[in-house]
Amino acid sequence: MEEAVSLILRGCSLARQLEFNVLNLGSNNINVPQPHLMARSCDEILGVFSAAKERLSSHEQWPPFTAVQREVGLEEWLRSTCSQAMELAQMQTRSPAPSSAVVAVPVPAAVEDSGKLIAMGFSTSSSSSSTKARRRKDDTEKRTVRVAAPRIGNTELPPDDGFTWRKYGQKEILGSRFPRGYFRCTHQKLYHCPAKKHVQRLDDDPYTFEVTYRSDHTCHMSATAPSAPPPPPPAIAGGQHISQFRPPSTGWLSVEVVGSASASVSGGPATVRYGKDVAEQFPVVDLADVMFNSGTGSSNSMESIFAADVADDHHHKWKKDDKKN
DNA sequence: GGTATTTGACCGAC
DNA sequence: GTCGGTCAAATACC
Numbered sequence A: 001m002e003e004a005v006s007l008i009l010r011g012c013s014l015a016r017q018l019e020f021n022v023l024n025l026g027s028n029n030i031n032v033p034q035p036h037l038m039a040r041s042c043d044e045i046l047g048v049f050s051a052a053k054e055r056l057s058s059h060e061q062w063p064p065f066t067a068v069q070r071e072v073g074l075e076e077w078l079r080s081t082c083s084q085a086m087e088l089a090q091m092q093t094r095s096p097a098p099s100s101a102v103v104a105v106p107v108p109a110a111v112e113d114s115g116k117l118i119a120m121g122f123s124t125s126s127s128s129s130s131t132k133a134r135r136r137k138d139d140t141e142k143r144t145v146r147v148a149a150p151r152i153g154n155t156e157l158p159p160d161d162g163f164t165w166r167k168y169g170q171k172e173i174l175g176s177r178f179p180r181g182y183f184r185c186t187h188q189k190l191y192h193c194p195a196k197k198h199v200q201r202l203d204d205d206p207y208t209f210e211v212t213y214r215s216d217h218t219c220h221m222s223a224t225a226p227s228a229p230p231p232p233p234p235a236i237a238g239g240q241h242i243s244q245f246r247p248p249s250t251g252w253l254s255v256e257v258v259g260s261a262s263a264s265v266s267g268g269p270a271t272v273r274y275g276k277d278v279a280e281q282f283p284v285v286d287l288a289d290v291m292f293n294s295g296t297g298s299s300n301s302m303e304s305i306f307a308a309d310v311a312d313d314h315h316h317k318w319k320k321d322d323k324k325n
Numbered sequence B: 001g002g003t004a005t006t007t008g009a010c011c012g013a014c
Numbered sequence C: 001g002t003c004g005g006t007c008a009a010a011t012a013c014c
Helices: A003-023 A035-058 A069-070 A074-092 A109-113 A115-122 A263-266 A276-281 A283-292 A320-324
Strands: A143-146 A166-169 A180-185 A196-201 A208-214 A235-237 A240-242 A256-259
Touching: A003 A035
Parallel strands: none
Antiparallel strands: A143 A208, A143 A256, A166 A180, A180 A196, A196 A208, A235 A240
């Protein structure tokens, strides 16, 4: 199973790389390979996924799954699950989703329990399944989104979400290898915008950032506020939060909303949702991506936060002098 | 000089 | 007492 997962992750990584190259085809970037090389890359991706498929198919038993799931087959089940999620996302895009429109996608226990798979998109929340919830003074809603760090170029940068943020703190978090960065809206003072977020690398996948948003932006509502095109506020339904904003054109694939703090406490059913825009733009890659939550690179400017070499001495990279490099 | 980041200290929830 | 979140002075950058 681990081998299959590893292959799938490899496939996702290759797909992301390919996507990045495709997006940059029109640019003058000399690092973008020629189309025939990209075609070869496609073959490689197919090969990797085929190998993963073989391993999945050859797996005799899937104890965590129900009889129905075993009968249908894991592969088919995953496919239908993702289709379901994508259909749902399309429904939500057509009409602003009332909470009743949300359909929970069932998650097999073993998948849910697997940290690796949780990091890949099957989780309601990763924040506190094992730790008890700490109720905060400002009991504002939280939305946790996982975004992929670039794997080429500056891998330290979480994707730009269309807003400008000012960092106001950083803290070592118990049990986490990487410190958490605290950000608030740049226009907090000027427009009293309450939006905040904190950003943290996942322990088990340093190429993924977990971004937790708290409060919505109000700055873009101000007639005088400088505004990047504001993403629509995430829909909220049944304790789950849906991120619907469109990823920037720099091309990150995965926007996974893993749920609210309350959802993580209650341990409710996991829900996989998926933005229509993303699905339409990158249907194949994103099918894999929504399953395994990885993303593509992008460039923005949080260089000072995350180190390129995350494997080892990440602590050094978090030091102040990073910024000067 | 204005703005952003860093970082130790502080506060409040647990 | 511990820990996550925030503050604010110091520092860096443009």
